Amino acid sequence: MSIATTALFRDDFYLSTNEAVVTAVHADGGIELDQTCFYATSGGQPGDTGFLERSDGSRIALGPAVTGATKDIIIHRPLSDETLPIVGETLVAHIDWARRYKLMRMHTACHLLSVVCPYPITGAAVGEDESRVDFDMAQTIDKDEVTEKLMRLVGENHPIFVQWITDAELAANPGIVKSKNVRPPSGLGRVSLVCIGENSSVDSQPCGGTHVSETQEVGAIYIAKIDKKGKENRRFRIRFGAPGSDA
Ligand SMILES: [Zn+2]
Numbered sequence: 001m002s003i004a005t006t007a008l009f010r011d012d013f014y015l016s017t018n019e020a021v022v023t024a025v026h027a028d029g030g031i032e033l034d035q036t037c038f039y040a041t042s043g044g045q046p047g048d049t050g051f052l053e054r055s056d057g058s059r060i061a062l063g064p065a066v067t068g069a070t071k072d073i074i075i076h077r078p079l080s081d082e083t084l085p086i087v088g089e090t091l092v093a094h095i096d097w098a099r100r101y102k103l104m105r106m107h108t109a110c111h112l113l114s115v116v117c118p119y120p121i122t123g124a125a126v127g128e129d130e131s132r133v134d135f136d137m138a139q140t141i142d143k144d145e146v147t148e149k150l151m152r153l154v155g156e157n158h159p160i161f162v163q164w165i166t167d168a169e170l171a172a173n174p175g176i177v178k179s180k181n182v183r184p185p186s187g188l189g190r191v192s193l194v195c196i197g198e199n200s201s202v203d204s205q206p207c208g209g210t211h212v213s214e215t216q217e218v219g220a221i222y223i224a225k226i227d228k229k230g231k232e233n234r235r236f237r238i239r240f241g242a243p244g245s246d247a
Contacts, residue, residue, distance in 0.1 A: 004072040006035035010192070013104060013210040016097040022089045029081040031060075032073060036093055038065040039100070040074045044124040045107055045209040050095040052076065054085065099128055100210070102240075105218045106131045108160065108211045109150070109238050111194060112218065115203045116149040117141070122233060126209070130224070131238045138232045143223040146236070147243055150221060157216040158197040163204070164190050177205060 002024055008015050020033035031052070041047035047064035054060070061079045068075045076093070078084065085091060107126045110133050114121060123134040170176065170191055177193065194211055196202040212218060222243040227235040 002032060002068055002070075002073045003034075004070075005033060005074040007072070007074065008035050008037045009039050009210055010208075012037075013213070016100070017092060017094045020091060020093050022085045022087050022091065025084050025087060026075070029078045029084060030068075030075040031078065031085060032068070032075060033093060036065075036074050036076070037095055038062075038074060038076060038093060039095075039210055040065045040067045042067060042071070043207065043209050044110075045103060045126045048095040048100050050093065052085065053092040053094060055090065058083065060085065101212075102128045104210045104212050105221075105240075106238065107209050108215070109218050109221045111196060111203060111205070111207070111211070112150050112153045112215065113146070113223075113236060113238060114205070115153065115196070116146055117236070129239065132235055133238070134229065134233055134235045136232055137234050139234075141226065141234070143226050143236075144243060146226075147222040150223070150238075153196075153202065154215050154218045154221070157214050158202050159214050160194065160196050160211050161213070163193045163195050163200075165193060166190050 008018055015037040018035060018037045020035050022031060023034050024032035038048040039045065041064055047066055049064055050062050052060040052062065060083060063077045063079050066075050066077065067073060103126055110124055110126060110131055113133055117135055119135040119137040121133060122136050125132050167189060191206050192208055193204045194207040195204040219240065220242055221238055221240055223236055224239045225237040229235050
């Protein structure tokens with residue numbers, strides 16, 4: 001019987017390791033822990049990879065974490081089922097921090113793009129090397145101009161923080177969500193708003209992913225491509241680096 005996993009990453013995006021107790025091991029090898037720093041695939045952000053370190057020092061390598069039967073259960077997926085832990089065992093979870101940090105920078109870049117291009121978002125996928133965001137827009141827009149605006153926000157080094165609000169507060173203050181693009185997930189009792197800038201001066205939108213704490217950490221990014229996907233859809237591709245550095 002599965003119990004909710006305490007999602008430590010929600011309160012600390014920079015937590016890369018934690019001690020945990022195994023609460024369930026599924027027939028397919030999936031492992032549940034009482035608490036974890038592993039983000040599970042959702043909202044366009046891939047789940048964390050990494051390993052579990054057992055008390056004898058051996059490691060269980062993990063592929064991207066996913067959610068279980070319900071969204072509050074996180075499943076750690078071993079790459080091989082040669083050795084599995086037992087229920088009740090204490091071990092240490094480690095995420096592949098280099099990969100996660102790139103995903104945090106990229107995810108934050110997607111938020112900045114939604115500020116620069118204030119159109120309804122129809123899809124998004126965060127990747128380690130490239131992310132894409134699809135907008136419902138008919139206009140043609142110059143990618144270098146978008147890059148320039150993105151890098152201005154990065155350079156201004158705005159703080160990024162999470163504000164938890166209740167469903168009731170959100171219903172009473174619909175204006176608190178600046179982005180009209182994303183429908184806040186309701187029914188969980190509380191919603192996390194990702195805010196950029198002092199007093200959310202740049203943006204605030206509901207999001208359950210992981211983000212860096214100031215815009216400068218995003219680093220150099222650029223719009224590599226804008227594809228026309230139908231009359232009213234544009235797909236933006238964000239990459240790390242400077243314009244022209246793509247192969
Ligand atoms: Zn986000």
